[in-house]
Amino acid sequence: MIEKIERLAGPIRQHKLLEEQGCTSEVSQVETEEGTFILKKASQPRYRDWLRKEAQALQRVQGTVAVPGFLGFWESDRDSYLLMEYIEGVSLTSALKRVDDGEERLALIRSFGDFLQRFHEGEPLEGIGEGDWLERVWEEAEPYVRAGETDGDIELLEQLKAERPASVKPTMIHGDCNPDNVLVVDGEVRCFIDVSGMTVGDPRYDESLAIGKFTGKEKDAFYDGYKRYRVSDEEFKYFYHGMYELF
Ligand SMILES: Nc1ncnc2c1ncn2[C@@H]1O[C@H](COP(=O)(O)OP(=O)(O)OP(=O)(O)O)[C@@H](O)[C@H]1O
Ligand SMILES: [Mg+2]
Incomplete structure (x- = not known):
């Protein structure tokens, strides 16, 4: 997971869970040498499916709709991950x-x-x-x-x-x-x-x-x-x- 993030977003300086969490995924903020990013991780099958759909939607609407920039989506046996731009808000x-x-x-x-x-x-x-x-x-x-x-x-x-x-x-x-x-x-x-x-x-x-x-x-x-x-x-x-x- 760490290698994947670093390949997409540069060397990690800090990785912390957000205070404000949703119900379907674990959301963390990742600071790298290149900027600040959001990592969403989902583990339950239905929520992994949603995360895959979120990654697809993010990619499709980039540049047309106001959404965070897409960096990458990947899956392991147990979890799915989405890496995107952090919006300061x-x-x-x-x-x-x-x-x-x-x-x-x-x-x-x-x-x-x-x-x-x-x-x-x-x-x-x-x-x-x-x-x-x-x-x-x-x-x-x-x-x-x-x-x-x-x-x-x-x-x-x-x-x-x-x-x-x-x-x-x-x-x-x-x-x-x-x-x-x-x-x-x-x-x-x-x-x-x-x-x-x-x-x-x-x-x-x-x-x-x-x-x-x-x-x-x-x-x-x-x-x-x-x-x-x-x-x-x-x-x-x-x-x-x-x-x-x-x-
Ligand atoms: N790109 C982003 N930039 C800044 N903050 C973000 C970003 N994405 C998510 N967050 C923060 O993380 C929280 C949870 O994110 P999100 O709603 O995507 O998670 P979720 O687990 O799918 O939520 P739920 O299942 O409750 O709908 C948001 O309320 C927000 O505070
Ligand atoms: Mg939400």
């Missing part, structure tokens, strides 16, 4: 914890709306996300749902298939667009991370996950930035309390 979730309820908080949330607006309005990349996104998610989730590895059960999956909302124009989507997975730099949301689900799909999924935990006033701030669409209560329920349970 904090997740929106952490940034929101550091401010109080005033205008600064709403400004951060507005910038999230604005960031997502620009992403969804961008030209969808060609050659990614072939076919219908919802159907693909259902198909990929089904074995995990049956194995009891997701919050949602098979009845929920069947219900989601039966109650599918009318389609909207597909756009680029992040695919897990909650405030943990965007980074704030200089007081603004500037970068996506955790991009294993980034593809062409239903933007209402991103929107629902984005606003899921916001209060009424915070939602208004989000929609000051995100002007292209506003999910109905029904759509929100479908995506936030339904589709999200399949992951």
